[in-house]
Amino acid sequence: MSFAPFAFDNTYARELEGFYVPWKGAEVPAPRMIRFNRELAADLGLDADALDTEAGAAIFAGHVAPEGASPLAMAYAGHQFGGFSPQLGDGRALLLGEVIDTRGERRDIHLKGSGRTPFSRGGDGKAVLGPVLREYIIGEAMHALGVATTRALAAVATGERILRQDGPAPGAVLARVAASHLRVGTFQYFAARGETGRLRQLADYAIARHYPELAGQPDRYLGLLRAVRDRQAALIAAWMHLGFVHGVMNTDNMTISGETIDYGPCAFIDTYDPAAVFSSIDAQGRYAYGNQPKIAQWNLARLAETLLDLINPDDSEDAVRQASEAINGFPLVYERTWLAGLRLKLGLDGAEEGDRELSEALLAVMENGQADFTRVFRSLSSAASGDMSKTRALFDDPSQIDAWLEGYRARLARDPGSAEDRAAAMNRANPVYIPRNHMVEAALQSAAGGDLAPFERLVGVLADPFTERAGLEVYALGAPTGFGPYTTFCGT
Secondary structure, eight states, X not given: OOOOOOOOOXXXXXXXXXXXXXXXXXXXXXXXXXXXXXXXXXXXXXXXXXHSSHHHHHXXXXXXXOTTOOOEEEOOOEEETTEEESOOOOSSEEEEEXXXXXXXXXXXXXXXXXXXXXXXXXXXXXXXXXXXXXXXXHHHHHHHTTOXXXXXXXXXXXXXXXXXXXXXXXXXXXXXXXXXXXXXXXXXXXHHTTOHHHHHHHHHHXXXXXXXXXTTOTTHHHXXXXXXXXXXXXXXXXXXXXXXXXXXXXXXXXXXXXXXXXXXXXXXXXXXXXXXXXXXXXXXXTTXXXXXXXXXXXXXXXXXXXXXXXXXXXOHHXXXXXXXXXXXXXXXXXXXXXXXXXXXXXXXXXXXXXXXXXXXXXXHXXXXXXXXXXXXXXXXXXXXXXXXXXXXXXXXXXXXXXXXXXXXXXXXHTSOSOHHHHHHXXXXXXXXXXXXXXXXXXXHHHHHTTOOHHHHHHHHHHTSTTSOOTTOGGGGSOOOTTOOSOOXXXXX
């Protein structure tokens, strides 16, 4: 097939031989485009009219490799729920190639669910419709919410029926876009094999691609560790600001770029609960909402271990000291980022010593009152303007929040600026609409029955999460009585 809508420039395939297995997607009986992201295609400099077609569906299903592609399955390892697996890799995914977007940034185009690879570990390498559409919904919602994330370019049906625990399900493939698919687990793969030369090659590639300001510096590998730490601190803080629970923060799911990746058993909290767990396989709560900052630091420590021979090849004790200092600095970096975001959400212009305690006190009141996290924060723009009724109405016992509101108003009184400007800024930091779990599930169930309209409506609502719109009130509400407890699955 002669079809060349991509201008690929595939540095991973070209520069990192031995870090992957060249592979191609499985042939599928009837690839069909379910949804194509034209806005993202334009950002990537792609021809949407050429790709939102049967020919495009065949490409994004992995059925046909377009001209210039270098499809490959990436090698990586990873700690999964604390246990180390020395070989994981792309077991049901392919890196199709890299393009340079309209801002001059390099972006991976990656297929998920495109069939078995040498890393499949006995799996079928396929994906089914529900998890593919879930990742489309959540990834695009996170982008609209301002969170660094992989994005969905296309969702394609394959025409297959894939056997899963609940029975046969329609097969699908997700085409996603990322700054790269380098992971902590990529470094672990070569460190576990003692391949220091390849680790150095990988680290230099990561620096050139994501942190070019470090290139050529004598301490660039320590600089890489610190840079990844800082981006991950910002990412986890953004998750916490929105009530997002990733659900499977294994080291193979932590990117070097600082993007959110792999929306499997993820969910958003309704009522505030730091112990919230939604994943069916996280019985111990390792990846609970409130544990995410600690897990990020733990994962970064695993990255640090892989870089020790690069940080100081002549003095292992000094390498450990320097790496430890970088990792031990994570809580302070995270705290600063988290608190800065909370000040935005609360409309605090200045910085006072008691702002952390004020923020934590609000969370404690929400937890005790089982109040809706997203709705409480959104209501505070009204409270900051003098109308406490919206916030109080979100508590079964409004007196629970009264003392906090009094202290909050006193804190605001010490800041400059008009109430109108403050409220507008708060509404840019606190969304009206998030991917409510019950709405996501309803959209996926309808799609499984052949009705994509609820999915399309939900994607449209979430594309503009900060603007309250008439007629969309149902999308701002928490789960109805009887919906929970909510459980999510890995989606393999």
